[in-house]
Amino acid sequence: MKSFRHRLLITLLVWIGMMLAGLFIVVHQLLPIYANAENKTEIWLVLFFAFFLALLFSAIVGSRIIEVNIKPIENATETAMELVKGNYRARASESNAQASVELSRTINVLARNLQEITAVRVMEQERLKTLIENMGSALIMIDRQGAVSLVNKPFLEEFELSTENTLGKFYKEIHVPYELEDFIENVFMTETHSRAQIEFMSGLNLKNLNVYGAPVIGEHQRWLGIVIVFHDITELKRLEQIRKDFVANVSHELRTPVTSIKGFSETLLDGAYKDTDTLLSFLEIVHTESNRLEMLINDLLDLSNVEQSGFEVKAQPTEMKAVIKRAVEMIQPKINEKSIGLKLEIKPVTVYGDANRLIQVIMNLLINAVTYSGNNTEITIRLFVKDNQAVIQVEDQGIGIESSEIGRLFERFYRVDRARSRNSGGTGLGLSIVKHLIEAHHGKVEVDSAVGVGTTFTIYLPLAS
Template identity: 70%
Template structure:
């Protein structure tokens, strides 16, 4: 039994002992004449028996009292202690005793309510955790001491962090860009919401993020820290820049031949047509600019077609070696005019591709190589297979490309050397078309280059089954 039960039982026995002792004293006073008689021993034996029987009877009565009154209270006490420990599944026995049944049922109602509240709270916490972990934006929370209290997977991925980099670290110890640290410090010190667009360099590329920060205010206006939410807008900035460049470049590219055609035609109308030599020269220029304008429009239409979602190529087993030989015949005259040697290192390879589109790809790569290669140089084309893909390398000995320009190389109208490519009649759309056509073949295109030593474009295509 518990301490309460012990105390109750000992109290009952003590009172019964006092009662019996008093009874013995009264008997001794009522029968003093027997104090020296031979029946004295028998009297005390009978009194001892009576005392023993009374003790047994009192123990039985005490046990019944404890069972009826004390045990429900003890059970309720144990249940309350379990609830205090956080075990909300504990329940008290609901005895039929009128004095404790209400207490037991009340404790059980409290336990059920606490269990339901805990279940709801756990569910809400799980939902919140799932939302924070899987939200598209990166999130970090910093407590009032400046230590990181919460960070989601998007934030870790955004800045390539590990658990040890952020766990219980002071926010200035976390390896994040300096501009973001400064923004966090401003929000932390000012305790006011703020929003900015930040730019920083990560590796060789520039990154842009949209950052929002706000203080976390609890009940009674208590300040708990700050929360920072950021979203990567690098791709949006890149697309915005591409759009701006496209509008500017296409306007310029269209204006140049149109201006030439308009200027020379006006000159002819002003009387220059009367001079046969001048008229023929001007007409040749107008024809050349018209061809350039037509080629630009065709490339724009072609790029628009291949950029459309759902664009597919008519892929089937194709002899890539034959494709390269066909393209060589098509550009042979231009190679001879510039004194460029074409070195072919080809292996028989059958790819899964569209022959017409692959001719277009190789033509654009060869024209690009010739455009940026000096006279009397060598262009090398290699064709071989590796694993389950075909590798095509187009290597030139031209001006080369700086690594900082790699990320923009396949953008529309982007030129490494604008003057050289424009003078050669290029539209600046060839490499962009190449990229989209190769991706439509489920392949990829890479570039290796060194300024002043030339460039190598590498194409990966799937082999035919």
């Protein structure tokens, strides 16, 4: 740039020198001619005119030089200023001037490179933002001053926070559970990796989080802050507890009939078989316990089958009235034992379902109603159409269910009255099977109950098209 300026200055000086030299030559030639002239005014007019022409010519030549050499440089300077401001779309005009064409081309190459780098950076930032926002785990990043610098949507939703009330705030001011706050403080103060499982109450529910914290290290091992990632494992904990309860319940339910069968059979083998009354009594108990064991195994197999991934029912147009009557016929002996009245309010309805599975559903609901109903009460079965769905209701006048226990009715082995259920030979799996079979039919089941009044199970099934 300096050499160009020097060349431009030298060029202008040469032009001015040439103009002055030309003017000197003109004056030198004109002086002898007008040396004897009495009126010197004409000489000065000629000199002034010649000087004006010289200035005009110099101005034209100078403006041309400026246009060719200075303007491209000014344009390149303006383009560079735009690049400094972050406008990487700016381009310098490439003129024919040898002195500036290389500069303009270099600036344009730089601008294109910066634009490409910026585009790649923006794309990577969008990808990172999308990844952080849509990851299954909640994330929060805290800078070295303790202020929240980054937070994703799952984190905000978990604690019902907003971006405005979180970003830039000190991490102790964002009102997260104190268990999580203690974990964050520990990672922040020690600047080390840490992992933990924490529990806290969210309203009336117990929440479980698997939390991982790590320091954020920049260039030259500079500590920039910490990042905390956590995943809600409440459902996993619940399923783990259900699995443990299931194993414990299965072991207990199997042990009871097996112990009875073993104990009475050993007593018979020890000589009790010689007493005919004792023999018949013990054999009846063994037979009852064997039936109970068989029922439990069958229910376990049924439940295992319907809980398998990909389980489907063999659905087809099915007359629900016939299904209900068939189920009633099979449960009628149990109904008669308690002198329970059965009231049918049934309308012809065709559903899209598996007849055998639906018979199993109605039987389980009727068995449940009979089990928890007293003698000389009444069970009502209704069948009608509502909102383009088939509705089946089984209403009893039994002991009813506490509202706090309704949510657990469909758990495996859960019983409202354990003693009554076991005495009746129930396995505690019937309602769980009902729930899975109804869901397999793309329907739903609801429960409405009042203690001492009775319980109503309502099933919604799709109609046959």
